Amino acid sequence: MYTQSELKQQVAQAAVDYVLPFLTPDSILGVGTGSTVDLFIDALAAHKHAFKAAASSSERSTARLQGLGIEVQDLNTIERMDWYVDGADEIDAALNMTKGGGGALTREKIVASVSDKFLCIVDDSKLVERLGAFPLPVEVIPMAKNAVARQLRALGGNPVERTGFVTDNGGLILDVSGLSIEDPAALEARINNMPGVVCCGLFAIAPASVALIAGQQGVRTLSGNGF
Ligand code: 5RP
Numbered sequence: 001m002y003t004q005s006e007l008k009q010q011v012a013q014a015a016v017d018y019v020l021p022f023l024t025p026d027s028i029l030g031v032g033t034g035s036t037v038d039l040f041i042d043a044l045a046a047h048k049h050a051f052k053a054a055a056s057s058s059e060r061s062t063a064r065l066q067g068l069g070i071e072v073q074d075l076n077t078i079e080r081m082d083w084y085v086d087g088a089d090e091i092d093a094a095l096n097m098t099k100g101g102g103g104a105l106t107r108e109k110i111v112a113s114v115s116d117k118f119l120c121i122v123d124d125s126k127l128v129e130r131l132g133a134f135p136l137p138v139e140v141i142p143m144a145k146n147a148v149a150r151q152l153r154a155l156g157g158n159p160v161e162r163t164g165f166v167t168d169n170g171g172l173i174l175d176v177s178g179l180s181i182e183d184p185a186a187l188e189a190r191i192n193n194m195p196g197v198v199c200c201g202l203f204a205i206a207p208a209s210v211a212l213i214a215g216q217q218g219v220r221t222l223s224g225n226g227f
Helices: 006-023 033-049 059-065 104-114 141-154 184-192
Strands: 028-031 053-054 080-084 113-124 135-142 158-161 172-178 196-200 210-215 218-223
Touching: 006 033, 006 053, 006 113, 006 210, 006 218, 028 033, 028 104, 033 059, 033 080, 033 113, 053 059, 053 104, 059 104, 080 104, 104 113, 104 135, 104 196, 135 141, 141 172, 184 196
Parallel strands: 028 053, 028 080, 080 113, 113 210
Antiparallel strands: 135 172, 135 196, 158 172, 210 218
């Protein structure tokens, strides 16, 4: 019986094996944030000469990448990337995700938006029938915290400020439990539209392209529309 951290290790290695054939010496690879991605970065380091540089979604990942000798390129210098690799807190069969458990959701969504394909790497505890058991992280501008919280309550949610946490962008995180997420893309658009919201942790308007899911029987691949 593999532990969750062993499954994360397996999916991290599987992700390196998955993206490696796509990499060329000119490639920029988008890199997410979290404990699964930390393992991915560690495994990627053995192949750092197979690609040019990474685009990073957090100070945490940047430090880890650079510490292993992988160049990190400013996103403003990058027009497009083929692949962005990141974990998730929940993912459904349509490859809609909830992200932001590590608080990096905004930069994750930005870097993912510059990539053609999103490879999601998770252990199978993250695969759900319907998103919503994991409280939805929402990054807010500090002065808008209470105004946004009231709007989230009006949607049936119970927002709780993540204590002692400031994002890489100087924002706060509201973790919202109790939401009924019937239509993830519609809810994502609705929350994104609230003044003061920087980013909502739903990744459904642009879901993952492919998910690698590690379980006791091995790592399986789920492909989204068009893949
Ligand atoms: C960080 C994220 C992470 O991808 C998500 O929280 C999963 O993390 P982990 O791999 O540690 O379980 O969205 O903002």
